[in-house]
Amino acid sequence: MIKQKAKLILEDGSEFSGYGFGSDKNVTGEVVFNTGMVGYPETMTDPSYCGQILTFTFPLIGNYGVPGKERENGLLKNFESEKIHLRGIIVSDYSFDYSHWNAKQSLHEWMVDENIPGIYGIDTRMLTRKLREKGTMLGKIVFENTKDELSFEDPNKTNLVGEVSINEPVEYTKGKKKLVFVDCGTKNNIVQAFLRRDITVIRVPYDYDFLSIKADGIVLSNGPGDPKMNPVTIENTRRAMEKGIPMLGICLGCQIMGLAAAANTYKLKYGHRSHNQPANESGTKRCYITSQNHGYAIDSTTLSEDWREWFQNDNDGTNEGIIHISKPLFGAQFHPEASPGPDDTEFIFDLFVRALN
């Protein structure tokens, strides 16, 4: 492969030069970083990254290639959705050669197939420190000898959830217990978590009137962007909560529950994107290592009387989950389904399943 120069330009005017790989398309998006050390195929297909350009802080990326497209319950087994949702990736040292028994192609080949560009040869630590100091920024990837005609565009001002949600309801039939699963841009493994527990899942679009379906419980999935951009979902959620139907919100879903419960959400300076976020369970001495990917959070001081902070981030004290004092309503800011990441909080699915009646 011929080395092609490319650069990342940030909205503050700073530039980072490296070499391109994957597709050679110029893109724009919100630049964020993830400190996980493995799991690029899962991370890149996580719909919550929609609209973003992701910096991997771990410098060696591509080592074990990209796995095949086997399916389980109709869902891709090795990926979190049908396609890459990121706009582009930034790495320090891309590994052109890969080695793994399960790999079918290189990361580069996959990104070419999916028309996603990447840059390697970047001081990703320098970039991360900048994002940490100044907060997430808009940016664009521009290849050498191409016209830089894209303008910075804030994806959080667009209907990102609408972009990544499904269009029509889909039913995954398993056991007698049934869940309505509101897809705001879900990761496959959240759906799988219930299917593996023999629960039938009816997956509906984010703005679907899900109260029209009779179910034992409701799940609000993760998804991209600002939770306040989803007024229809918030309103549906508020109505469902009034009825006391068991509900579990994950990540964006948790924030939507918070908004539906009249609490406020705000944008974090640079978000939590990693596999090592410690979450303390309130009132216990337990601390779980969680996988996270969010740029917004619930302001737990705005929670009403009926709600409690369930988990709190042990690093910065931000909210990591909410729980209702009497009704079976649970919200987890982190990802109990892991993938990629530690499965310490998998028990939340069991907890929720027990609450279904």
Next chain:
Amino acid sequence: MIKKGKPKKVLILGSGALQIGQAGEFDYSGSQAIKALKEDGIETVLINPNIATIQTSEQFADKVYFIPIKTEFVEKVIEKDKPDAILLGFGGQTALNVGVELFDRGILEKHNVKVLGTSVEAIKDTEDRFLFAKRVNEVGLKVARSKTVTNIEEAIAAGKIIGYPLMVRIAYALGGLGSGIVNNKEELVDKAKRAFSFTKQILIEESLYGWKEVEYEIVRDRYNNCITICNMENVDPMGIHTGDSVVVAPVQTLSSHENFKLRSIGIKLIRHLGIVGECNIQYALDPHSDDYRIIEVNARLSRSSALASKATGYPLAFVATKLSLGYNLNEIENSITKETSSCFEPALDYVVLKYPRWDLQKFKAVSTQLGSEMKSVGEVMSIGRTFEEVLQKAMRMLDVGYNGFTVNDLDTKITDDLLAKPTDKRISLLAKAIEEGYTVDRLHELTKIDRWFLFKMKNIIDLQNKLRKPKLEDVDAELLLEAKQKGFSDKQIALLTNSGEFEVRSKRKDFNIVPFVKQIDTLAAEYPAQTNYLYMTYNGKEDDIATKEENQTCLTAGQVIVLGGGAYRIGSSVEFDWCCVNSVLTLGKLNYKTIMINYNPETVSTDHDICDKLYFEEMSLERVLDIYEKENPLGVIVSMGGQIPNNLAVKLFNKGVNILGTSPAKIDNAENRHKFSQILDQLDIDQPEWNELTNLEEAKKFADNVGYPVLIRPSYVLSGAAMSIVLTENELEEYLKKASDISQEHPVVISKFITDAREIEVDAVADNGELYCYAISEHVENAGVHSGDATIVLPPQRTYLETMRRVKIITKEIARELEITGPFNMQFIAKDNDVKVIECNLRASRSFPFVSKVLKINFIDIATKLIMGQKLPKIDKSSFDLDYVGVKASQFSFTRLKGSDPVVGVEMSSTGEVACLGDDFNEAFLKSMLSVGFKIPQKGVLLSTGTLKEKAEFLEELKTLRKMGLKFYGTKGTADFYGESGIEVETLHRPFDNQEPGILSHLQDGKIDLVINIPKTSEKEELDSDYLVRRRAVDLNIPLITNLQFAKRFVKSLRKYLSGELHVKSWDEYM
């Protein structure tokens, strides 16, 4: 925060002398434990005879015992000091084994001593293979198919069921001692026999050769919070002991699914076992699926945990100690960020590589093959942002002559066999194999190393080919930067482009290609780090920390760099770390900002809270200059870290670096044999006659002139030909033919060897040429045993006052002549009152911690103050007048080095040392012996006591041994000789006689528990026969003595033991 119910006084067991499989990492973990306890206001009592450790220094434990780590001694300390709790997980396998014994004998219960952290029951579950497999199966997890056997017949039967090849493992063994793969019944029987001499049970299991080997470090608190701190992947697959494997952190070839699957399995098992604190779990992972086997759990701090601490910045030993006191994970602050808690899993934004350091060339007849028994004596760790970078850095750090992964001077011919059968040279051979056209697939087939690592190695070779240019000018900026990013040193590039190292340096600086300083912060830049734990890389564009500018405005006295000791190896280990740490601590007290450069993960000096800035970096000329230019310090101290910094002194000085202490020109005067000899002549100081010779005829002539025996020292060559004493012209000829190609470029130094002489050692500190303080110690063995292997006693016991006076005068004269400021060490040879100088080093020596602690005068503290220009008052002379004796003894690791001849000589072969104090010489000596593994003989002694003269000399001692009720065995000559004096010696046949009763079978049958074997002749057959006897003794773990003075002293001190007077006194009780 005060923990309820936490103990008031805690006893900590150390790990004793450094040996293969158990080295400096336990000084690091023990020191951390003490810090953690002290922070909680808990009183600490430490047992560790390893006097060169940091943990046994004044500022650490409240009470220190330099006594053997053996149950009976520990019990006496418990009775005396009445601790209410004990820590077993910080002294390696040694502490763990003693802890289990204390528990089993009810000693802990009797004295109400609580075991902190993981319970003894849980420890036993992890130590006993059978119990372990049972516990793993209970939670539905997998271990290798195996069978525990207790005798040879059972072993054969198990082999039949599981099928060959098989892995034979031995329980309760440090560093996989005696373990190995066997391919057939014969090999199995042989291995099993050897094993049963150490242990009652062995394990026969399915061989997982070629699987990936992966480790996780896990911590758990008593509230069941359980997290993994670091994962590591061995570049060398299963089949090579982890301690002998090149290891990367974090794992590189595992998918997220595999990685988190192994994490979950580990956590599940650790919770089930009920570990509290830290542990390590090892897996084998199928390279063709996600199938796995759990290999083992170490329920204690380990070599891997020390590595993981350094690799991540997460202080595992400190945290483990707090957890064992009852804290939960998020009550402990993250000491790097000071902002976040310890309940998190570090995210790395760099890659770390550990490379083992072997010293096999120091041993006669040793096998260089690597397998499941560990052979390395130390390790290095490199940090960078590409695999290529860390591999090349690490190979340079080894200090064995590599320029990196490639551009090495290797004349080995590559064969498939050589690649398939790993030796200590394997990785460097891979470079050559790739150059010769071996494909990645073929190399993978031969080595089972994952292709990803091989691809990366190939990248280096590909780049090397691009760099190979007729002139340096042909290399453009882009290529030069790429080379630096892939870890090429200026020297490597120079060698490839027919230029010089400094031409490359100035060219790249013209291109603005310089390395950048990055911080290790445990969170991949997510939070700011408060600690300056640093490395350098070319894969970056900015420094994390302000360097020069900030320093000019800082309010302290300025910055000082201390160069560390590098990898532990034979001849340089924890002693130099002690010197470096003490120097840094003193500099801190003097208000200097301290910068430490070192790259050994087993050390305390690389603990980021010891200094203001830690550069975990190469100590090459190139890199030290890089750091010097970034930091602009006042100067560099090169006299603390041993020979590596000492060798850099002149080179750095020539590049304008300010060397603090003795001037580099003077260092050169001491290092250069010719210059030093001239100085001695000028001062009228005697030295053994010597000459540097370039051909055989001259050599013969010189030896004839001075008379045999002579000592031959080949000039430094990579093959590492050993120093040797030769007795005859024939030997001289033979030696010179095989050991080195004697020539103009490779001369040999021959010196007169003085027999029956004593060796005396002086450790001293001088100030502007004035001797400030000194310690004279004496070797127990006569000259001919390397000072690093000799048993050393302070104060001297047999040296005449007149000799001492001469030694002191000479030391003063040398200090004045070389204008020494700082530490130095001299070695003398004394016969009658005739004193000759044999060596002088203008740096701290191996024995500095020993003399400092015995005299209770910190020579390094003094040296550092003098180097920095402080004026100190004279030391009161009475301080050197002791009412007690210190004896330093060497620890050998021959047992682990299969085939090596376990005999001490002029080439150093010990891997560690201890020192004990006693009210007299014999007491201190015997305690030291017991500390390095000697046992009191109960049954029989095999005698081979050298020449007739030596035999006669030993007669008195035999009478003592007879009184102890011991039986004697020997060859016919020995039996006849002693028979005449009325001492009965049972005659045994020598190995080559092939007749019973034979020596070997008696050793095997356990009838002999002490072997005294003094080598005497140069006759081939007798040499070989003696070798077999010594080797067998070592293989069977029977104490072996090969030196007559040592043997005599041992017997004399045994007499002392018979009267029951081995006192258990702490360091501060010796006044």
